[in-house]
Amino acid sequence: MPTLTSAQRRAQARQEYDAFLAGCPSRQLLDRISDKWVTLILAALGDDDGSCGQVAGPARAMRYSELSRQLAGVSQKMLTQTLRALERDGLLTRTVTPTVPVTVRYELTDLGLSLHQAIRAIKSWAEEHMDEVIRSRETYDAHAT
Amino acid sequence: MPTLTSAQRRAQARQEYDAFLAGCPSRQLLDRISDKWVTLILAALGDDDGSCGQVAGPARAMRYSELSRQLAGVSQKMLTQTLRALERDGLLTRTVTPTVPVTVRYELTDLGLSLHQAIRAIKSWAEEHMDEVIRSRETYDAHAT
């Protein structure tokens, strides 16, 4: 085989890279936090409100229905799925209390709390710079027209 | 209409929330950085290698093909799309030089660089705690079996 097409070369590179990717912990975490609902749940449980400074409250532990209400955009499927994933990763604990209707409480672990701190940094950035981003979008769109 | 079903109430809550959501800058940003490729491009351009401590290099500006190589997992479609979005948001600049085959250079703006700093915090967290997460997953899976 004399020459490889660029497509072939790219495919090969990707394969090597994927193999390397699978073994990279940081990348795995990135896939985890690159999930909209993960960050929102972290924010909701991490005492600061997850809803832009309105429904505040230092609620450290929350019930399924509370989370569902606070993150109103989430589908029940994704809420359950995401909570399970976070529990699996040791970021929160799930406690079932066999009360009248069962009560399930979700609470951040120390690990989850520490990740929440990192996410707060992103949130601060957003609050500080989001207006710049929005202005940039406006001028960009204006030029594009 | 005497009673609303819980489904109806939920639907209503979601609508109000969505309307409010649209006006929330932090949430908009969250949608932006909750994109796998956005963070990876930020990492690649932000001088520290985006590839787990291997292909290091303080390359501040990169060409399309360089990015494509370094983030080998990305499809060309998504790379283009993501770069355009980041340019629109004022996080990076796109410079076309009409050389023999056109050369396009992408470079972080100060704004992009500052976001990169925040993302580094997440990266540090990952490097510090990812082994705990992995261990948690293993024990969780073991119990589930």
Place this chain on the structure above:
DNA sequence: ACAGGTACTCTCCACTGGGAAGTAGGCACC
């Protein structure tokens, strides 16, 4: 006995992102 609440699960569907191939347009080799 029947509506209601909690914490889910299930099914269907629309949209998103991936893969691969195509495009423009200029050089370069034969």
Place this chain on the structure above:
DNA sequence: GGTGCCTACTTCCCAGTGGAGAGTACCTGT
């Protein structure tokens, strides 16, 4: 001089992911 290659994309098609909404199990109050 035509075939082929380079970069930086765009386009098309398809599979997988997430959302909407209904269904489930179990108990309670009236």
